[in-house]
Amino acid sequence: MKSPTCLIKALLIVFLLAGFTRAEAQLLNAVQNYGMNRPGVVMVKTVFSADVYVNRIQLDSRHFNLLIDSIQKADSNGIVYTAEQKLDIVLREINNHPNRFFKSSLDYIKEPQEITSSGTGFIVTGDGYVATNCHLIDRDNAFIRRQFFLSAFQQITEANISALESAWATRFSEQQKSILYNTYASVYARLFSISLFDLRKEVFIEYSVDTGHGTTSSVKKPAHVIIKGAPMPGKDIALLKMDGDSALPTLKIASDELPKVGEQLFVYGYPGPVTNNNFISSESAIEPTLTTGIVSAVKKSVNGWPLIQMDANINRGSSGGPVCDEKGEVVGLTTFGSLENSGGLAAGLNFAIPVSILQEFLDSVSVIAQTSESSLRFGEAVVYYDREYFSDALDKFAEVKKLNPHFPGLSFYTADTEKKLMLKEERKSSMIRDDLIVFAVFLLGSILLFRYFRSRGTGSRRTR
Numbered sequence: 378m379k380s381p382t383c384l385i386k387a388l389l390i391v392f393l394l395a396g397f398t399r400a401e402a403q404l405l406n407a408v409q410n411y412g413m414n415r416p417g418v419v420m421v422k423t424v425f426s427a428d429v430y431v432n433r434i435q436l437d438s439r440h441f442n443l444l445i446d447s448i449q450k451a452d453s454n455g456i457v458y459t460a461e462q463k464l465d466i467v468l469r470e471i472n473n474h475p476n477r478f479f480k481s482s483l484d485y486i487k488e489p490q491e492i493t494s495s496g497t498g499f500i501v502t503g504d505g506y507v508a509t510n511c512h513l514i515d516r517d518n519a520f521i522r523r524q525f526f527l528s529a530f531q532q533i534t535e536a537n538i539s540a541l542e543s544a545w546a547t548r549f550s551e552q553q554k555s556i557l558y559n560t561y562a563s564v565y566a567r568l569f570s571i572s573l574f575d576l577r578k579e580v581f582i583e584y585s586v587d588t589g590h591g592t593t594s595s596v597k598k599p600a601h602v603i604i605k606g607a608p609m610p611g612k613d614i615a616l617l618k619m620d621g622d623s624a625l626p627t628l629k630i631a632s633d634e635l636p637k638v639g640e641q642l643f644v645y646g647y648p649g650p651v652t653n654n655n656f657i658s659s660e661s662a663i664e665p666t667l668t669t670g671i672v673s674a675v676k677k678s679v680n681g682w683p684l685i686q687m688d689a690n691i692n693r694g695s696s697g698g699p700v701c702d703e704k705g706e707v708v709g710l711t712t713f714g715s716l717e718n719s720g721g722l723a724a725g726l727n728f729a730i731p732v733s734i735l736q737e738f739l740d741s742v743s744v745i746a747q748t749s750e751s752s753l754r755f756g757e758a759v760v761y762y763d764r765e766y767f768s769d770a771l772d773k774f775a776e777v778k779k780l781n782p783h784f785p786g787l788s789f790y791t792a793d794t795e796k797k798l799m800l801k802e803e804r805k806s807s808m809i810r811d812d813l814i815v816f817a818v819f820l821l822g823s824i825l826l827f828r829y830f831r832s833r834g835t836g837s838r839r840t841r
Contacts, residue, residue, distance in 0.1 A: 404703045405760070410643045411667050412759035413705050414499075416626035416785035417752065418645045418665040419507060419584040420652075421498040421617070421697060422597075423514045425521050426491045427576040429529035433484040434537070434564060440477050444470055464545075468553055472560040479564050488529045492521065497646040497665070497698035498582065498617065499628045499707065501739070503749030505621030507582055507600065508735055509697035510712055512608035514580050514615055526571050534561045582619045585663045586783040591792055593785050595663040604742050610679045613712050613730060614738050615697075623749060624781035628699055630746040631706035633733040635683055640672045641703050642687050644729075646695025646711060665698070676728070685709045685729040700729045705756070707732055751780040758790065767794050767803040 405413065448463055458466070471478045494516060498509030538557050542548060549557065565571065582600045585593040600619040606612035636642070645665045652662050670689030678684050685700065691711050700709040709729030739746055758773030774791045777784050797803065 405705045406763070407643060407667065407669060409760055409763050410701060410703070410705050412763065412786070412790075413752075413756040414628050414643075414645065414699065414701055415665060415667075416585070416755065417500045417628040418699065419498050419500060419582050420647050420663060421496050421507070421509045421513050421600075422581045422583060423494045423516070424491060424579045424581065425494070425516070425525075425576065426489070426579075427525055428574045429488045429490050429525055430485045430572045430574065431488065431529060431533055431565070432481045432571075433486050434479050435482055437478050437480050444478075460547075464547060464549075464553065468556045468560075472556050472563075475560055475564045486533060488532060490525045490528050492524050492528065495647065495649075495652070495694060496696040497694070497711070499645070499699040500584075500621075500625050501627060501630060501746040502744065503621065503623040503625045503627055503747070503751070505582075505619040505625055506603070506744055506746075507617040507619065508699075508710065509615050509617060510608075510710065511605045511611070511613045511615040513697055514578075514602060514617070515605060515608065521576070522573055525573055529571065530562070530565060534558055537561060580617060582617065583663060585785045587785055587787045587789075589782070589788050591789045593663070594660075603744070604738050606738065609713055612682070612734050612737075614710070614735055616738050616742065616744065624751045624784075625749060626755070626781075626784060627747070627749045627752045628701070629706045629748045629752075630732050630735070631702060631704075631708045633731075633736060635675055635731055635733070636672050636685065636702060636708045638672050638674060642670050642672060642689055642708070643701045643703075643705075644668045644670065644687070644689040644691060644695070644698060644711060645701070646691060646698035648692035649694035650692055652694055666695075673726075682734060683731055684712075685731055687727055687729060689727065691727045710735065751777050751784055754780065755784060755787070762790060762794055765797075765802065765804045767798045770794050771798065 444467060448458065448466060494513060496510060496513040498507045498513075500506070501508050534557070538549065538554060541557070580600045580602065581597050583595055583597045586596050588594050598619040598621075600617040603616040603618050605615040645667055647662075648666055651657060651666055668689045668691065670687045672685060673688050674686040676684045676686050685708070687700065689700075691698075695711050696713070698711045699707045700711055702708050709731045711727065712730050713728055736746075754773050754776045758770045758777060761767070761770035761773060771791070771794045774787060774794065777787055778791070781787075
């Protein structure tokens with residue numbers, strides 16, 4: 378019979394091995410992380426609209442005719458210009474002396490304008506609370522006005538250039554159009570007023586839903602602001618609310634502890650260069666992008682609260698997106714990057730606000746971030762699927778369908794799981810049975826240790 382010391386050592390090894398197995402099972406690879414969290418990532422759109430009024434401008438016919446006469450006089454003096462050269466002379470002269478050739482009228486042009494600011498967010502409760510960055514929904518008024526004026530100027534200038542082409546029966550070259558753009562910019566900047574009226578703001582949440590045919594489509598819902606901080610260097614957090622039942626896909630919020638330097642991170646977002654790419658279909662624009670990296674450092678903001686520095690690549694449009702750890706839990710929100718001397722974003726030098734700051738906002742409005750039941754079941758199913766326990770996965774996907782038949786990606790996973798079962802690609806033992814085996818090992822070890830220490834105690838009492 379083995380000695381008590383050997384028995385204890387053996388049982389401790391069993392406990393440790395079982396514990397390592399359980400700990401390992403809790404860590405997710407990139408495929409599992411994306412599969413679990415992708416449904417709860419949403420696009421946040423803030424639509425600013427207004428009416429822009431601009432003075433209608435007219436070409437001063439008297440000065441313009443004098444210019445044409447001077448060119449014709451040059452022809453009569455033996456200087457021969459081509460039609461292209463004459464047009465260049467006219468455009469250059471107008472550009473050099475815009476005050477002479479343009480005059481305002483009492484008429485105004487009304488240009489309805491709309492500007493959309495888009496970024497990323499994630500659902501934190503099954504009934505539709507969404508976390509994102511404040512700067513996505515709280516743009517500076519001066520910035521918005523400038524964008525409206527630029528947009529209106531571009532439309533009106535293009536219309537003016539087209540009108541000139543029609544009146545002069547010509548087609549301007551790109552260089553000539555560029556001269557005219559500069560001319561009109563000078564005219565509007567110095568001579569005529571541009572006014573903005575009836576500025577409005579609407580916030581929308583766009584997210585994907587399952588169609589039931591192995592594909593997803595997008596749903597766009599209005600949202601209202603529950604609470605917001607302030608753009609950096611303020612606490613750049615906003616909490617939004619859209620209509621929803623209790624079965625929307627959610628992401629799990631990690632504890633308040635900061636991640637450690639070197640830990641693996643998974644970052645979700647809608648980077649502008651992808652979302653606005655003309656070669657990418659509009660249907661796939663709602664699919665978030667996943668980038669990975671590590672915690673490069675933990676810094677402090679100028680106001681003293683912590684920031685997570687990471688080397689995962691992000692871009693404009695990813696602001697507000699969730700930063701997840703290897704357990705699939707959100708540890709931060711993507712917020713800002715570092716700028717190169719050229720003005721572009723520096724690769725791999727990006728920052729996230731930790732969830733401890735988000736938790737402050739949630740607590741202040743008594744919102745409890747909680748993983749929805751549909752997301753819990755779906756997460757379990759994705760892990761089973763990825764580890765080839767397809768029978769277990771199919772059972773869990775069926776549970777998800779009862780809770781939320783439009784859960785993103787559900788029909789694809791279900792169909793593919795059924796296909797793999799038909800092809801008999803499943804592992805021999807189910808993951809549930811593996812879990813039962815681990816539990817049985819714990820239980821058996823506990824019983825053996827209990828009996829051993831009980832017998833020692835009994836033996837000691839008898840010796841006395």
